[in-house]
Amino acid sequence: MKAPGLARPRDTITRWIALTTLMAMLTALAFNALFVQLAGVWAKPPLSESGLVEKIASISNMIDAAQPQQRAHLAAAVSDHGLTVTWHASRRDIEVPKVDEPEYREGSTRLEQLLKVGGGAIEAYQPSDWPGPGGHYALLIQLRDESWLMFSAVSRSWGLDEGPRNLIVIGLVLFSTVLVALIATRRLARPLQQFALGARRFGVDFRAPPIEPVGPHEIRQAILAFNAMQAQLQHFIKDRTQMLAAISHDLRTPLTRMRLRGEFIEDPEQQRRLFHDVDEMQAMINSALDFFRDDARLEQATSFDLAELLQTLIDDYRDQSIxxxxxGPPRLVYFGRPLGLKRVMSNLLENAIKYGSEPAIEVLADAEQVRVCVLDRGPGIPTEWHEHVFEPFFRMESSRNRNTGGVGLGLSAARAIVLEHGGELRLHNRDGGGLEAWVLLPVQDI
Structure with missing residues (x-):
């Protein structure tokens, strides 16, 4: 007896695949049976496959072996509503239309192999051979004593040929398979779509709620594992934020004491150098803490007008005579974190203004991606340094003057924000001098 915890789940992808295959086969058989019932004789096998040839051969062999005086009674006894059998002592007693070639073709080889009458003549007549209405099928077989058997059947179609019938069966199988597959894949695809949607939402908003575990067992287990990972990441981010807040407080306190003690230094030059170092350390600490904490990453993702956000930045710089x-388009709705993207654009614009001239913004958008280009005319950046400038604390200039070069965290923070949106941040040198920064943002289907 299995323990309750070891019982195999019933709703699994494996069972769904097996059930889909089985249901597709059963549905194909059901459609084929329905087609036979609705289409009547057109869906039945042709004459050579219906077993009628074997029946005619058996009746002919039996009557041929009987006494002549019993043959007429035997022929009447084996007749039914679909096939009438009559015995005639002479060919002249049989009334059939005159045709050029009454030879029997379809199934003749098989019939000759089954007959034991010894090479007697076989004649066949179609309904179209008879003059006027009332035509029917007729098959004449000569017995060994030169008497004749006549098999008559009402006018009917003996079914489609093998080729058309196979095509219809293949069509029914394909139709039933597609029908069952659509139903099954819908059952499997819906929880996968919800899973993907929840994963994308967590990519742009780490505070997104957990995903509801629905669907087959394997998908539910994947969703539960993702929810556990999401909870661990949320807990880690929360702990890191609290830790950085404590570090920020603990680091600022000794720096404040250093500045107070510097007030008692009598040498003005040494005092100025100490204050300069304290201010630079304060700026580095603030920049590092802002980078690691990054309050913009904690904001809720929402739909906003990206074009209006850029226009707001442009107006702010215009107030500074820049x-x-x-x-780009006058309106562009995008789903993301507006404060984070505003920080990215501000950082890129600051670099374009500080190190170049003629700053500009170009926006291109389609159904899959939004591209924001920040352009300038200046010295640019050597190609081999295009990736290094995104490394934390990397600065192209050797000085540590925070007024000119900062501490080398601006582009690192910008790329981190763009990556969290599922996008890319690239640098390219412009023809004629200058730099262009591409912010590639995917369109979120949420």
Whole structure:
């Protein structure tokens, strides 16, 4: 007896695949049977496959072996509503239409092999051979004593040929398979779509709620594992934020004491150097803490007008007498974190203004991707350094003057925010001098 915890789940992908195959086969058989019933004789096998040839051969052999005076009674006894059998002592007693070639073709070889009458003549007549209405099928077989058997059947179609029938059967199998597969895949695809939707939502909003575990056993287990990972990441981010807040407080306190003690230094030059170092350390600490904490990453993802956000940035710089050219749609709704993307664009624009001239923004959008280009005319960046500038604390200039070069975290933070949106941040040198930064953002289907 199995323990309750070891019982195999019933709703699994394996069982769904097996049930789909079985249901497809049963549905195909059901459609084929329905086709036979509705289409009547057209769906039945042709004459050579119906068993009628074997029946005619058996009746002929039996009557041929009987006494002549019993043959007429035997022929009447084996007749039924679908096939009438009559015995005639002479060919002249049989009334059939005159045709050029009354030879029997379809199934003749098989019939000759089954007959024991010894090479007697066989004649066949179609309903179209008879003059006027009332035509029927007729088959004449000559027995060994030169008497004749006449087999008559009402006018009917003996069914489709093998080729058309096989095509219809294949069509029914394909139709039933597609029908069952659509129903089964819908049952499997819906929880997978919800899983993918929840994963994408967590990619742009780490505070997204857990995904409801639905669907077959394997998908539910994957969703539960993802929810557990999501909870661990949320717990880790929360702990890291609290830890960084404590570090921020603990680091600022000794720096404040250093500045207070510097007030008692009598040498003005040494005092100025100490204050300069304290201010630089304070700026580095603030920048590092902002990078690691990054409150913009904690904001809720929402739909917003990206074009309006860029226009707001441009207006802010215009108030500072800095003109930034803009090319793009007047309205562009995007799903993401507006504060984070605003920080990315501000960082790129600051670099374009600080290290170049003629800053500009170009926006291109389609159904799958939004591309925001920040352009400038300046010295650019050597190609071999395009990736290094995204490394934390990497600075192209050797000075540590926070007023000119910062501490080398701006582009790192910008790329981190773009990556969290599922996008890319690339740098390219422009023809004629200058740099262009591409922010590639995927369109979220949420």
């Amino acid at each position: 003109d930034i050219a803009f090319s």
